[in-house]
Amino acid sequence: MRTHQLVLHWIEGQLSEGKLAVGGRLPAERTLAEQLKVSRTSVREAIRILEAMGVARAGVGSGPEAGTVVISDPTAALGSALRLHVATQHLPVSDIVETRVLLESWAAARAKADAPELEQAAALLDEMDAVGRAHKTADDFLALDVRFHLALADAAGNAVVSAMMGSLRESIQGYAARLTGHLPDWDATAARLGAEHREILAAIRNGDGERAAKLVAAHIEGYYREAGVGRTAEA
Structure with a gap:
C-alpha cells in the first residue's frame, strides 16, 4: 500500500467508527504525518484525493476556516x-x-x-x-x-x-x-x-x-x- 493510501485507509476507518463525522476536522498535517509515520507530502496527496472525491474541504491560514473539514458531496x-x-x-x-x-x-x-x-x-x-x-x-x-x-x-x-x-x-x-x-x-x-x-x-x-x-x-x-x-x- 502506498503511503498516501495508508492515510486514506486511516481516515476511512475513523469515519466508519464514528470518530470522524461530517463537519469534523482532520488532525493537522504535521500531527497526522507523525501519527501515521508517513511524510507530510503523503498527507497532502491524500487530502487532495479526498477533496476530489467530495469528502473533504481544505482551508488555509488560521481561524475557524483553517484545517481540513469533512464534508459530503x-x-x-x-x-x-x-x-x-x-x-x-x-x-x-x-x-x-x-x-x-x-x-x-x-x-x-x-x-x-x-x-x-x-x-x-x-x-x-x-x-x-x-x-x-x-x-x-x-x-x-x-x-x-x-x-x-x-x-x-x-x-x-x-x-x-x-x-x-x-x-x-x-x-x-x-x-x-x-x-x-x-x-x-x-x-x-x-x-x-x-x-x-x-x-x-x-x-x-x-x-x-x-x-x-x-x-x-x-x-x-x-x-x-x-x-x-x-x-x-x-x-
Whole structure:
C-alpha cells in the first residue's frame, strides 16, 4: 500500500467508527504525518484525493476556516468521474441516458405527492416559461431543466438515488446542450418539454406514480431521439 493510501485507509476507518463525522476536522498535517509515520507530502496527496472525491474541504491560514473539514458531496465526485469517462468514449452516452431513464422513472414512481421539493419544481417550471417568453438561449432552459429533474428525484426521499441522478445529469448536461444544434426548431422542442414537465408533475401530485414513471421515460427518450442519439450517423 502506498503511503498516501495508508492515510486514506486511516481516515476511512475513523469515519466508519464514528470518530470522524461530517463537519469534523482532520488532525493537522504535521500531527497526522507523525501519527501515521508517513511524510507530510503523503498527507497532502491524500487530502487532495479526498477533496476530489467530495469528502473533504481544505482551508488555509488560521481561524475557524483553517484545517481540513469533512464534508459530503458525492454528486460532485461521481459527476466528475462520469464526465471524464464519457469524454474517453468508454461509456456510451446512450447507455448513460438509459441508466438515467431507469433511475428517474423509479424516482417519479415513488415521489411523495406532498413533498416540499414539488413546490420548487413548480416554481422552476414558471421560470422555464419565462425563459421561453424572453427568447433566451437553450442553455438557460436546460439549466432549469436539470434543477427540475433533480427536485423530482429529491421528492422520492432516497439520498443515494438523488446523488446518482445528479451525477448522471451532470455528466451529460454539456452533451445535451450541444445536441440542441441538431434540433429543427428549439422553440417548439422547449414548448413540448415544458408541457411534458407539467404532465409529470401533475401525475406525481395526483399520486399516480405509475403514470409519472411512464411520462418521465417518454420525456427523456423523446428528447434524445429527436436530437439524434442512437442514430447510426451520430454513433
